[in-house]
Amino acid sequence: MSTSQAGAAPGGHRTAPPPSFHEQPTLTAPLAPPAPTPPAVPPRGPRAAARRGARRRRPARPPADGLRRLLPQALVVAFLAGGTSAFVADDKDIRLSVDGVPRTLHTFSDDVRELLAEEGLAVGAHDLLAPAPGEPLAAGDEVVLRHGRPVSLTVDGHHRRVWTTADTVDGALRQLGVRAEGALLSVSRSAAVSRTGLTLDVRTERAVTFLADGRERTVRTNAATVTEALDEAGITLGPEDTTSVPGGSFPRDGQTVTVLRVTASTRTREEPVPYAVERVRDPGLSAGTEVVDRQGVPGLRRITYRVRTVNGVAGRPRRTGEEIVRAPVSRRVRTGTRPLPSSVSGADGLNWAALAACESGGRPTAVDPSGTYGGLYQFDPATWRSLGGTGTAQDAPAAEQTHRAKKLYVLRGTAPWPHCGRRLLP
Structure with missing residues (x-):
């Protein structure tokens, strides 16, 4: 392409070629300054005029003053943004179950103890709490509190006071380990156990054997006394009948009771x-x-x-x-009281000691083998009484026996003593 063609402008007009790097441009008259842009036509109306007047009256502020005005606002916005983040981070959703009633709540508590205090819940010595009071809380945790309930429990006549966290009788029996199959309860199993407690009487089912009238009968019973169990076994006691154990005693499981048929x-x-x-x-x-x-x-x-x-x-x-x-x-x-005479005429000088020695060996109480004769001189009862004696001779004093022997001698001589009478003679 020629130089002339390169300098042609579109449309067939030619333009001057660009000056060379070493060439100096030809100086011409100076260019006139550009005409100023005409100001925009301001809006019409009183409010627009007032805003324009205010802008004209407001003094110009240096850039540093504007920065100082914006810095506190930026700090407040940053603080609020950080506080909101911390507020959201500390808020936790916790599932709290009290006596089997669950609910979900939002809390800022750090541990279980703070949560309970916030909800106004106290934990007693017999209450059940999980987790422990000092355990920390995180979002999604579950806290379970079950209050203890006192139960005045009598099982087969044995009384004790216990505590349970179950809210029904059936749950309390399972928790306390009471065998309730076939048992007789004073309160329905579905009955509620209130916070104030409950009185519960349980009579378990027992097997009792009765031995009566030569027969053996075993019954399963909830009876409170042996007498009640007898009725259930169909055994009737008579007016004098009884049992080997007291009728008012509690029948034990596996016990054998004997019925005693009594006649008087x-x-x-x-x-x-x-x-x-x-x-x-x-x-x-x-x-x-x-x-x-x-x-x-x-x-x-x-x-x-x-x-x-x-x-x-x-x-x-x-x-x-x-x-x-x-x-x-x-x-x-x-009984005579008159003293006996000291002597009997005609018999005082005889040897009465020798006669006594021969008849009885000198023993006032001697009795012969036949039992007929007795005393020192072996009187028979008829002879003794005929002489004024009473009873038998062997029961009388020795002096009386000798006195009556003397009287007999005066009456009959030595004839009453055919073998020993001769010893009377001096």
Whole structure:
């Protein structure tokens, strides 16, 4: 391409070529300054005029003053942004279950203890809390609190006071380990256990065996007494019947109770009542002499006994009473008090000691083998009484026996003593 073509402008017009780097441009007259841009036409109206006046009156501020004005605002915005982030970070959603009733709540508490204090919940010695009070909390955690409830529990007659966190009777029985299958409860299993507590009586099902009338019967029962269990077994007790254990006792599981069939009968027996002896002192009779004025008559007594028979075996009779059928009659005896004479004429000089030694060996109480003769001189009862003696000779003093022997000698000589009489002679 030619130089002339390169300098042509579009449309066929030519332009001057660009100056060379070493060439100096030709100086011409100076260019006139550009005309100023005409100002925009301001809006019309009083409010626009007021804003323009305010802008004209506002003094110009240096750039540093504007920076100082914006810095506090930036700090406030930054603080609020950071506080909002911390506020959102500390807020946690926690699932709190109190006595089985759950709810979800938002909290700023750091641990379980703060959460409970915030909710106004106290934990007692018998309450159940999980996690522990000092455990920290994180979002999504679950806190469970179950309050303890006192239970006055009686199981098969044994009473105790216990605590449970269950809110129903059935739950409390499971928690306390009470065997409730077939048991009789004083309160329904579905009944609620309130915070103030509950009184619960449990009678478990037991197997009790009865031995009665030669038969063995086993029943399963919730009875509170042996007597109730007997009724359930269909065993009837008679008026005198009893059991091997008290009827009011609690029947234990596996216990064997024997029924005792008891019959009672009354027996009587008559016994003699001995009579008394009345003795009257009589100075008209010699000492040692007795006279029976009235013979004694024994009385009659009837004694009643009760005989108890248990299962056909009679026991020892027990005395229950007595009555006097016939009163005894006392024996009345007069006893002499007059002193015996010191001698008997015609018999004082004889050897009475030798006679006594021959007849009885000198023993005042001696009795022969037949039991007929007695005393120092072996009197028979008839001879003794004929001489004024009472009772038997062997019961009288030795002096009286000798005195009456002397009287016998005066009457009959030595004949009463055919073998030893000769010893009387000096």
